[in-house]
Amino acid sequence: MIAGRRLDTLRSNLLLTVVCLVWVVPLVWALGTSVRAPGEPVGTGFLWLPGRPSLANFAEAWSAAPFVTYYLNTIVICGGILAVQLFTITLAGYAFARVPFPGRELLFSLFILQLMLPLTVLAVPNFLTMRDLHLINTKLAIMLPYMASGFGVFLMRQAFRSVPLELEEAGRLDGCQWWQVLWHVYLPLTRPALVAFGLVSVTFHWNDFLWPLLVTNTPNARPLTVGLASFALAGENGAQFPLIMAGTLLVMAPLLLGFFLFQRQFVSSFIRSGIR
Amino acid sequence: MARVVLDRVTKKFGEVAAVNDVSLTVFDREFLVLVGPSGCGKSTILRLVAGLEDVSSGEIRVGDGLVNDVAPKDRDIAMVFQNYALYPHMSVFDNLAFSLKLRRVPKQQIRQRVQQTAATLGLEGLLERKPKQLSGGQRQRVALGRAIVREPQVFLMDEPLSNLDAQLRVQTRAELIKLHRRLEATVIYVTHDQVEAMTMGSRIAVMRDGVLQQMDTPTGLYDRPANMFVAGFIGSPSMNFLSGRLERHNGSLQVTAGDLVLDLPPERAAGADSANTQEVVVGVRPEDVQPAASLVPNGHRPINASVDVVEHMGNEKFVYLSLANASLVARIDVSCPASAGENLPVVVDAGKIHLFHPATEEAIF
Numbered sequence: 001m002i003a004g005r006r007l008d009t010l011r012s013n014l015l016l017t018v019v020c021l022v023w024v025v026p027l028v029w030a031l032g033t034s035v036r037a038p039g040e041p042v043g044t045g046f047l048w049l050p051g052r053p054s055l056a057n058f059a060e061a062w063s064a065a066p067f068v069t070y071y072l073n074t075i076v077i078c079g080g081i082l083a084v085q086l087f088t089i090t091l092a093g094y095a096f097a098r099v100p101f102p103g104r105e106l107l108f109s110l111f112i113l114q115l116m117l118p119l120t121v122l123a124v125p126n127f128l129t130m131r132d133l134h135l136i137n138t139k140l141a142i143m144l145p146y147m148a149s150g151f152g153v154f155l156m157r158q159a160f161r162s163v164p165l166e167l168e169e170a171g172r173l174d175g176c177q178w179w180q181v182l183w184h185v186y187l188p189l190t191r192p193a194l195v196a197f198g199l200v201s202v203t204f205h206w207n208d209f210l211w212p213l214l215v216t217n218t219p220n221a222r223p224l225t226v227g228l229a230s231f232a233l234a235g236e237n238g239a240q241f242p243l244i245m246a247g248t249l250l251v252m253a254p255l256l257l258g259f260f261l262f263q264r265q266f267v268s269s270f271i272r273s274g275i276r
Numbered sequence: 277m278a279r280v281v282l283d284r285v286t287k288k289f290g291e292v293a294a295v296n297d298v299s300l301t302v303f304d305r306e307f308l309v310l311v312g313p314s315g316c317g318k319s320t321i322l323r324l325v326a327g328l329e330d331v332s333s334g335e336i337r338v339g340d341g342l343v344n345d346v347a348p349k350d351r352d353i354a355m356v357f358q359n360y361a362l363y364p365h366m367s368v369f370d371n372l373a374f375s376l377k378l379r380r381v382p383k384q385q386i387r388q389r390v391q392q393t394a395a396t397l398g399l400e401g402l403l404e405r406k407p408k409q410l411s412g413g414q415r416q417r418v419a420l421g422r423a424i425v426r427e428p429q430v431f432l433m434d435e436p437l438s439n440l441d442a443q444l445r446v447q448t449r450a451e452l453i454k455l456h457r458r459l460e461a462t463v464i465y466v467t468h469d470q471v472e473a474m475t476m477g478s479r480i481a482v483m484r485d486g487v488l489q490q491m492d493t494p495t496g497l498y499d500r501p502a503n504m505f506v507a508g509f510i511g512s513p514s515m516n517f518l519s520g521r522l523e524r525h526n527g528s529l530q531v532t533a534g535d536l537v538l539d540l541p542p543e544r545a546a547g548a549d550s551a552n553t554q555e556v557v558v559g560v561r562p563e564d565v566q567p568a569a570s571l572v573p574n575g576h577r578p579i580n581a582s583v584d585v586v587e588h589m590g591n592e593k594f595v596y597l598s599l600a601n602a603s604l605v606a607r608i609d610v611s612c613p614a615s616a617g618e619n620l621p622v623v624v625d626a627g628k629i630h631l632f633h634p635a636t637e638e639a640i641f
Contacts, residue, residue, distance in 0.1 A: 166361035
């Protein structure tokens with residue numbers, strides 16, 4: 001009995017280790033490559049660790065491209081999208097969860113349908129819209145298509161529906177307007193869902209590449225991902241892997257750091273909101 | 277405090293009328309109990325008064341004002357929910373203070389009123405706790421406190437004791453009665469438990485299928501039920517019903533139901549005459565069926581019955597009897613010998629029986 005359980009634990013640990021390696025290897029390689037001294041070719045010596053570690057690549061990458069602008073742009077874009085999203089998904093989620101109106105289920109199905117559309121399908125029509133609005137090459141053009149989220153509305157609707165209706169009724173008898181019920185009763189009880197959504201949203205938009213690439217053409221509006229790509233392509237004599245890896249790590253660093261710092265909260269938020 | 281008036285109130289959900297043309301008045305400072313089986317519309321009435329549902333037709337008045345179109349928060353009504361509906365993310369203090377904060381009561385005054393309410397209900401030591409750290413009885417008191425702290429005109433209570441264990445329920449029942457006396461509040465209390473209704477209500481409204489059956493004091497309902505439903509619902513064990521006939525015999529009116537033959541006292545015969553029917557349903561309370569030995573008034577003919585089951589209650593016992601073609605429950609003194617399988621001649625007190633019309637089920641008397 002106990003031996004069997006031990007075997008089970010061993011098996012799952014082995015599996016987890018393998019999966020873990022698959023995720024970690026590229027990161028470790030990137031880290032190892034990025035600290036290679038500028039003169040040392042990638043193919044020489046030990047593949048994983050350079051002979052003379054150096055941070056010169058980071059300094060060079062930082063100065064070679066306007067990373068400060070890219071960082072600020074990405075932060076503004078991610079923050080702006082998230083702020084508006086939290087507002088829209090909360091209100092729409094509440095309406096779909098608790099406000100009866102004709103056609104509610106049909107409209108909600110249409111929202112769900114949005115989840116099934118790959119974003120690239122909409123790239124061209126969205127681009128034309130942005131052009132007509134004269135927003136090309138602005139941060140707003142990157143943010144606008146994402147300010148409503150079918151996924152977020154769905155998530156918040158489910159979260160609100162899990163709150164007992166009596167709590168809303170008690171709130172209304174206690175003196176709440178509908179928005180006070182939302183603020184004082186629903187939102188505190190659905191915070192895990194909001195946090196989980198915030199993580200998904202920030203991660204997605206931090207890493208988003210295609211859409212920002214399409215609607216921007218100067219560094220002024222570009223986020224990190226697009227900036228990194230143009231930086232990587234700028235090399236004249238082939239790929240400068242150590243330099244590119246240094247740039248890549250610079251782009252990833254805030255997300256990685258954030259994840260390590262708040263790992264525990266993130267995981268519990270995801271579990272409580274039912275996203276895995 | 278205030279009175280609450282329902283005037284021809286109907287509430288439909290689709291085609292179904294959950295509340296059908298109900299008119300009733302709850303007097304100022306009265307403890308009115310709405311009672312009935314589940315699905316009878318009693319909770320819906322409470323929700324209509326609270327403003328959580330809109331009436332389909334009719335008028336609801338609280339105090340002097342029509343409240344049909346008044347938002348719940350402006351009706352000056354507090355409600356205690358069956359599952360308490362405490363805000364899980366707030367401490368007991370915040371749960372109690374929430375409504376006052378929303379009404380912008382000064383902080384100092386909020387603190388004072390919350391503490392006063394907590395003292396009334398014995399919650400002083402629990403103010404910093406979250407609801408999930410409380411026992412069922414404590415949660416129930418917090419729910420009550422949340423209603424009291426607002427000092428509303430009317431309290432609505434939706435089966436507030438149903439989640440407590442039996443002992444705590446009896447104890448809390450008594451505390452609620454005392455609290456009502458102290459607060460001098462108008463209370464509308466919903467329950468499906470007729471014992472709760474009988475012990476707590478100044479008056480009781482019995483509901484069935486959305487229709488108000490009868491509204492009276494507990495003794496009024498027990499002694500003069502308006503129809504067979506009320507007669508059967510109020511009282512435990514339930515009233516016995518036997519189908520019988522009215523016959524004139526030697527000048528006096530007789531009721532016959534199988535072996536049971538009863539001469540109606542003259543003052544009741546007049547009422548029976550006016551009913552204009554021969555077929556009747558005879559209703560007999562269990563305590564009005566007694567062993568023949570213990571009660572021998574003239575005119576009572578003992579009937580033979582065999583004992584099926586005896587339930588000992590400690591101070592009395594319930595005896596389930598088989599007659600020739602009917603069955604009866606008797607509530608008899610614990611000292612009376614009766615055991616299953618034996619014969620037990622019994623008499624029925626003719627002065628206390630009820631007669632109902634078999635078609636309409638309405639009381640003849």
